[in-house]
Amino acid sequence: MNSGMGLSRALRRGRTTIATLAVASTVAVLCGPTSSAEAAALPGRLESGRPNVLMINVDDLAATDVKYMPNVRRLLVEQGTTFTDAVAPTPLCVPARASLLTGKYAHNHKNWSISGTNGGYKGFTGRRNTLPVWMDKAGYRTMFLGKYLNGYGKGSERYSSGEPGWDNWQATIDPSTYHLLSPKFNNNGSIQSPGLYSSVALQSRSIKMIKNAGTNVGGKKPWFLWVNYVAPHAGGPVEASDPKKRYPNQPSLWLENTRPMGADKGRFSGLELPKTPDMFYAGPGQVTAGKPYTAAQKRVMRYVYQQRIEAAQSVDRAVARTIAHLKNSGQYRRTVIIFSGDNGYTTGHHNRLGKLWESSQSMRIPLIMVGPGIPKNIKVGSAVGNPDIATTVAALGRATPGRAQDGVDITRVLASSVKAGKTLYRPIPVAAWPTLGGTTSKYRGIRYGRYTYVTVTATGVPVLYDRAVDPYETRNLAGDRRYAKVVAHLKALDAKYRACSGSTCPKTYASTLSTPAPS
Template sequence: MYESCDRRTFLTQTALSLGALPALLQVTAQTAESSRPNFLFLFVDDYRADAIHALGCNAIRTPNIDRLVWQGTAFTNCYNQGGWHGAICMASRAMVMTGRNLWDTHALDASLPEQAAAGKLWPQRMQASGYRTFMSGKWHVNCNPAKVFQRARHERPGMPPDIESQYRRPEEQKPDPFDPADTTQGGYFTGGKHWSEVVADDGVAFLRKEAGDEPFFMYLAFNAPHDPRQTAHAWLDQYTADALPLPPNFLPGYPYKDEIGCSADMRDERLAPFPRTPFAIRTHLREYYAIITHLDAQIGRILDALERSGRAENTYIILAGDNGLSIGSHGFMGKQNMYEHSMKVPLIMSGPGIAADRRCDALVYMQDFVPTLLELAAVAPETPMDFRSLLPLLRGEESSLRPHIYGAYMMLQRMVRGERYKMIYYPTVSRYRLYDLQEDPFELQDLSEVPEHGATLKELQEQLQRLQKEMHDPLSGSVS
């Protein structure tokens, strides 16, 4: 079982294979059908990049995700580009399907049903090249997954059925109206079984009964840890709210929340009372960590099934998040902001020849995994993609893919991040924020009005203008 092997034992068992890294990652169209690699894609929702024990979060228990970290390469500066409305996950997942940048994907979004009907999306290209494709879980893309995948099970919406009692709570010295373990409230328990467990059931069943001898691509997408964050007491009882550390950048509120689209009336921001309190945030963190630990156990079930199938050695595993989350950081609860906790996402890759227990700090986008997967599978996309293969980083041929990262939220927020400095721009109020991520990783000290950093601010303004043109940003030219 995955939980029975510690880090040292695992690394001892796998170290001998690393010398073959360059050769194992050289996949060509001439690869024999019997040795074509399999792909297991694990997609998680609203998952902060720092909420993994093996990557430094001592407060959380994630033994199975830790296993993936130890056996593979974790990209520690991985970003999503943002979104064109409050449901950031829709843009993030649409970009996965198109392989195009944020605003080009926005322009293509309405045509996704036609592209799927014509067999032009990349999972369909994989099927056409001989892959057996399977999907279960959250979809939230503007086309029918049954058209995109050979087999689609339990398609889920953007979030479980909402529960009104989860909002504007908890308040100190008042009864908490929300019980995360109450299965009668619906939410994740709608249908009689927790949705994370259903995804794992589907993945295990596919590996046991349906994978066959063909190479396979599995797309397993969990709604967790998106709210409503519900789990049984067995998972909740592993955490004590009072003992959990607050985020270092906790704030009671954010000064520009109304101007940037994160007012007290926004759905995500209504999850906790205003002003934010340590009591409320610790309560939410307990529920967040508990649903993640439950999710982690379901991932472990899938990994165990893969091992039992005898196909693990020839399978690439990719774990990625669609967007991050705040939960009290900078006074936010949601992900509709440009700070690291909301823009960065986990991205871990393991498989034949991928270095074990390695951290890569190059600036990447989560959607870069798509051209990476296609290159490993020797499958050509229907049209060129904006995102870039990670193989030069995985092979050690390059240390960087791009000098800057771009981010956007509606017409209200923009960001650009370089290796060290990051700038956030609020166009409706002509306000900049500048952070030195090397010295200030939690983005606590705004340097935008410090004269000594004027040249850095100007350089990042120019880089944002360049990226806005490249991305076909509708606000291109707005940076003053």
């Protein structure tokens, strides 16, 4: 049997094998297909036509939270491919979302804070040259739902008909985005208050959008829907069991927390914080760890963690109901689902609460792909980042990006990794800037294979984690003489890629790690 015909049949049936994924070199994979025939043979491509794309983003969902989401595990993890080293190169809401809109690293799109200089909705430029614009030009029906960039809805845009490129625009408006019991929406220029818990409102609207899109032009026009769930991001309104109500005279205990749906409140009341070495750790060499927490603060942190997991249950149910609708409407087999978080989240790890830290708990995001030709129930350790997701969506839709892409097409990474039967390696530049605005970075560096190497700007102190021997990143090995060659190599990679753009960003994956082993 002709191998191309066999792969096409596998794609039509939504199945694949390792053999049929042998479409790229085991040594390196480039960012984009070189021909239309190759494009049709890659995971997610259909023999005729192009797939629908459902991109689900969950705010502040850490990669480690997925184990508490049974529907996501059953319907996505077991039915698709999980990227175990997916990261947010700048782990914060706005820069992560701007990368999803542009396929660019934060040092290029320069939207790296949630407010202030270069921050938030007002700081995002080039709105007419984004992923939805490219997909719209490629013939897709484009739909947006949920949280956009921080600050959206506080100005005149509150009453606009939507952002460029979107055919159907239903974004939550700030500050109501974080009123989880009753957010307000800009529905194509009309302000609506559904009076529903955030995840329920988003689930209901997403199903309606998919239903309408499925009948658009006889259902022949492919669609791209980006749904942005807010839970488990911190939000309100404050309830009696929250720290501010329980400890009104102790501000030190007012740790930021979320608001679960009423049906989920207390479901994880017995859940303890992870008993991992990085929990509340600030040992030798932890130059970026926070101040030690008191016993009372640790108890509140456990409550914060419990509420986050409870809030995620509403998203878990929403995913199940959305997939059920796709199956019932006959659209499932023609749809690629990309499930991810915008950044990771720390709840006591390294004595921190939140994101934007250089640790894996802050950087790592869940990333799962399901759809035609995508292998079921496998894990791929090859590193990918937020910019790659935008590049991949454009490639799936055969859309032409209006910006030189920093990212790579993940389906090619998947094909090459499965063929090689091993993890493939590519450096990813990482950086962070002040949350509330500023042009001086907090840290810059590189994440490559087993290593994370960053330099803290304020002190100039280098930090090296070797996750192969220290997976929870409790030891800074930058000053260890055994790692001198490793540091020198990573420092050179950092210098090479910290200002990369387009073709000068890392695009190839190698079958072996070029960084020398510690001696």
